[in-house]
């Protein structure tokens with residue numbers, strides 16, 4: 001039976017869940033919670049494509065099969081952890097990692113394909129994942145220190161047999177022996193990831209295929225040749241699992257109304273050395289202090305964790321304190337926040353992370369989705385307040401900044 005179930009996740013803090021759900025309900029969407037993850041939902045009514053909802057437009061939801069949410073949950077980083085995401089684009093799992101490690105953590109998301117890296121960056125920006133640094137390497141040659149990453153996600157390139165319901169070409173493209181080059185690549189990536197993993201650390205290997213040669217055989221390779229041991233994974237509620245190696249999870253796609261997926265947690269024996277840190281890199285650009293950024297943009301970024309800004313070419317990036325510890329040899333990019341020309345800095349209006357977490361008397365709170373739709377269609381609203389920018393919200397949910405022109409305000413995301 002073809003699986004037509006559509007899942008998505010909310011992209012927000014715990015205390016924003018009610019407002020995001022209310023925004024979806026106001027546009028007629030209906031959904032049910034999924035027991036595997038507090039932010040996962042399954043659609044039951046979709047009056048228009050979910051991707052065109054206001055919640056999607058402002059990065060408060062992300063459409064994602066529920067099986068694809070499991071690898072970051074099984075990796076289970078804690079708040080403040082450093083995580084390496086080996087094969088990251090389009091960032092479906094990076095986004096969950098970003099929320100699990102929180103503002104004091106860091107996700108280094110790697111993707112070698114230029115087009116896919118661009119997509120990853122667009123997605124991370126749209127979702128406000130400012131604790132994600134991105135880089136572009138073949139995973140086999142990532143210039144990072146051995147034994148230095150306590151958590152690694154290796155969501156490997158694979159034949160995708162578990163996704164044939166939505167991607168029927170996968171079965172033909174990677175039929176039978178055609179998967180051999182993928183199997184070699186997966187072993188190379190596993191070998192490098194095992195080297196980078198800190199003693200005591202966890203490597204989560206996942207694929208969206210049901211092919212034993214890309215799944216169970218690769219776990220055997222990691223345990224027999226790379227010195228890793230399997231850490232048994234508990235089954236997630238709301239799923240059915242097919243027989244696999246002990247401790248590994250093979251999602252039964254049909255029985256779970258989801259994609260087929262494979263997950264294995266691998267541990268490097270030894271003691272975690274909390275103090276392993278790379279030397280601080282020279283940042284490639286001109287540093288802009290928080291104070292200078294605030295005085296040039298009029299934005300107060302005081303509620304973000306310790307950070308600075310970096311001007312590179314015509315772009316300005318947010319650099320969290322923890323990202324500045326990445327090794328000097330690594331070329332990486334922080335979170336793009338706007339443009340710079342001469343002395344001036346223009347912060348993007350869409351970055352809801354710069355909007356004060358709670359509305360005050362200087363902000364605009366909208367209760368009707370029809371008003372938000374009017375703004376999105378280019379109409380302006382009357383506004384008598386001072387300044388050039390106006391923080392606006394749906395109920396308590398920050399949406400972005402409107403531009404004030406005369407006694408009107410309007411939305412511009414360019």
Ligand SMILES: C[S@@+](CC[C@H](N)C(=O)[O-])C[C@H]1O[C@@H](n2cnc3c(N)ncnc32)[C@H](O)[C@@H]1O
Pocket residue numbers: 068086087088089090091092093094110111112113116137138139140155156157158189
């Ligand atoms: C299964 S997809 C990753 C999906 C992603 N983790 C997500 O959840 O959105 C595999 C990714 O690995 C990338 N890739 C291919 N060769 C690679 C290599 N040698 N090193 C690292 N990544 C590679 C592909 O371009 C692709 O984006």
